[in-house]
Amino acid sequence: MNLYSFKKYILSAALLFSAAACDNYLDLTPISEETSSIAYSTANQIEAALTGAYETFQSSDYYVWDQILLEDVRTDNDYAGGDNPEIFAIDLFNITPTNSRVLGWWSSLYNGILKANTVLDRIQDVTDPKLTDERRQQIKGEALFLRALHYYNLAKNWGGVPLVLESTTTTDPGKIQLPRATEAEVYAQILKDLDEAAKLLPDTYGRDATVNKARATAGAAYALAAKACAQEPAHNYAKALEYIAKVEASTANYRLLDSYADLFDGNHYNNAESILEVQYTGGSEGNWxxxxxxxxxxxxxxxxxxxxxxxxxxxxxxxxxxxxxxxxxxxxxxxxxxxxxxxxxxxxxxxxxxYKMKNAMGWASTDRLYILRYGDIVLLKAEALNETGDLTDAAAEVNKIRARVNLAPLTAAQTATKDALRTAILNERRLELAQEGQRWDDLKRHNLVVSTMNNLQEIDLRTGQPTQYNVTEAKTLLPIPQQELDRNPQLVQNPL
Known part of the structure; x- marks a missing residue:
């Protein structure tokens, strides 16, 4: 077995193990009060539980890799490669409820939610005097942020999903077989969690960037809230601008780096433009x-x-x-x-x-993935200003991004109308954020998935014929995994 085959075997085994473990997130063995009190009685134990919640970024295929498949390969940015039929199916919009990656995505995100819920439910049991009131509130804020982030990724891919807001301690079908909330209800919960998180979280945890860029902060909560306001069905751009103003006012002092290349050269981790990034350190904590x-x-x-x-x-x-x-x-x-x-x-x-991640390092790279970065927020601000009628200030935000990469300001034609400026902003976001898991959101937010993909002229050189994507509006939502439907009769499948 060559290295690639061996690695695929290991990853497949890990996915199967993860799916088996995570698949039953609503069917857990009840936890007795005695066991719970022993498990979460000290400051160290609840900190360890929070660390486990953050580990979802590194251990979950979703945050390591699958976002790239969903957000870039599923768009006009990339083609599928390799030899996995399910990945080619993602590229060609032939995703079925039995696609194992769909189950893996769903399971990874709900597993992260379960970990966050466990922290939120158990922190009240910790009476250890070493856990200060300030740190207790911070931990709660961090867990709320993580739960909101996972639900954000669920909502933008599946629409309405079950809202699981507490750790499961029963096998009662009436309590664990939950119906889907509406998409609007999920976004409302996301924003509720983020509003509370922002009140509990500091702008920074001190001067150590390796901590400030690794943990949820008030700036991260406001940044994600702004993105959620734009992405939700109502597209509340006015509210998004309020959250962005709070990001800009943060004492974390987020700013655009002078050099775009520095963001991805591997030598400027935890930089001033980073709001939150996955802290890959190599070895067992490496990025594959x-x-x-x-x-x-x-x-x-x-x-x-x-x-x-x-x-x-x-x-x-x-x-x-x-x-x-x-x-x-x-x-x-x-x-x-x-x-x-x-x-x-x-x-x-x-x-x-x-090429935004540049170092393979034998499946254990230290290359980072930005969960949130300020350049994205600057262009989101431009979009929100344009959508609320302030075209002049919107163009000024875009031109900040363009100046960094030695491009001239937007032309008079590009800024003449809201529609023209919207097109220019979306193109700028594409060039700025390619390979960072943002393109799908942009197309979907503006109802451009169907037209963009069906109008592509991509020639398959094996046949000389254009690739037919045949995207429909129904295909802009992922199917609920079949295994979840089989276990939970309350779930209703998305249109296929």
Whole structure:
């Protein structure tokens, strides 16, 4: 078995184990009061439980890798690669309820919710004097933020989902087989959690950036709340601007880095633009996603990679003359061991590779993934200003982003109308945030998934024919995993 096959075997086994463990998040063995009091009686124990809740970022396929499949491969940014039929199905919008990755995504997110709920429910039991009132409130705020983040990722992919707001201590079907809340109800809960979290959390935990960028802060809560306001069905841009103002006022002093390349060069972790990032340290706490994407010269292997930037994305960089962000995001390399049906369809063709994570390090990379970054919030502010009628200030925010990468300000034609400026902002977000798990949200928020994907002219060089995506509005929501439907008769499937 070669390295790739061995790694796939290990990952598959881990996924199966995780799915088996997480799948029963609503069917847990009851926990006695005695056991609970012993498990969470000291400050160290509740801190360990919180650490376990954060571990979802590193141990869950969702935050390590699957966001890239959902947010970039499922859009006009990337093609699927590798040899996994379920990943090609994601790219081509042929996702079924029995797709194992769908179950994995659902399970990972609810597992994270379970961990956050456990912290919220058990922290009241801790009487250890070493747990100060200030730290108790911070822990509660951190857990509320984490729960809100997981529900945000559920809502934007599935729509309405069951709201599980306490840890499960019963097997009573009437309490564990919950129906779906509406999408609006889920977003309302997200914002409720984030509002409370922001009141409990500090702007910073001190001067150590390795702590401030690793833990939820008030700035992170406000930033996520702004994104949720824009993404929710009502698109409350006025409220999003209120949250963004609080991000800007934070004593954490978020700012755009002078150099865009510094965000992704591996030498500027926990920087001033980072609001929250996953703290990969290598080894057992390493990031395996770069190995799935980087070219042979950087990954040290020869098998076909799972994410390939699209012609449409490369053309978008070139049309804008955006050399800085293109070079930071994509690297081209001639490949002799396999072929890509969109880039040459022959060995030796030059193929683009996703390049924002640059160090494979044998499946244990220290490359970071931004959960929230200020550049995203600046462009979200531009979008919100435009949608509320302030086109002049909206253009000014976009031009801050463009100036950093040596691009001229938006033209008079691009800023003449709300529609024209909206198009310019969405294009700017695409170029700024490609490979960071944002493109799907942008298209869906503006009801552009169907038209964007069906209008693509991507030629499959094996046949010479355009790829037919055949996207429908129903396919903009993921199917509820079949295994969940089988176990919970209260769930109703999304339209397929």
């Amino acid at each position: 996603a770069p190995q799935m994407m980087l070219p042979p010269s950087l990954s040290g292997d020869t098998w076909r990679k799972f994410v390939v930037p699209s012609h449409n994305l490369i053309d978008a960089y070139d049309a804008e003359g955006d050399v800085v962000r293109k070079n930071a995001s994509v690297i081209f390399e001639k490949v002799t061991d396999w072929v890509d049906e969109y880039w040459g369809n022959a060995k030796g063709s030059s193929i683009p590779f996703a």
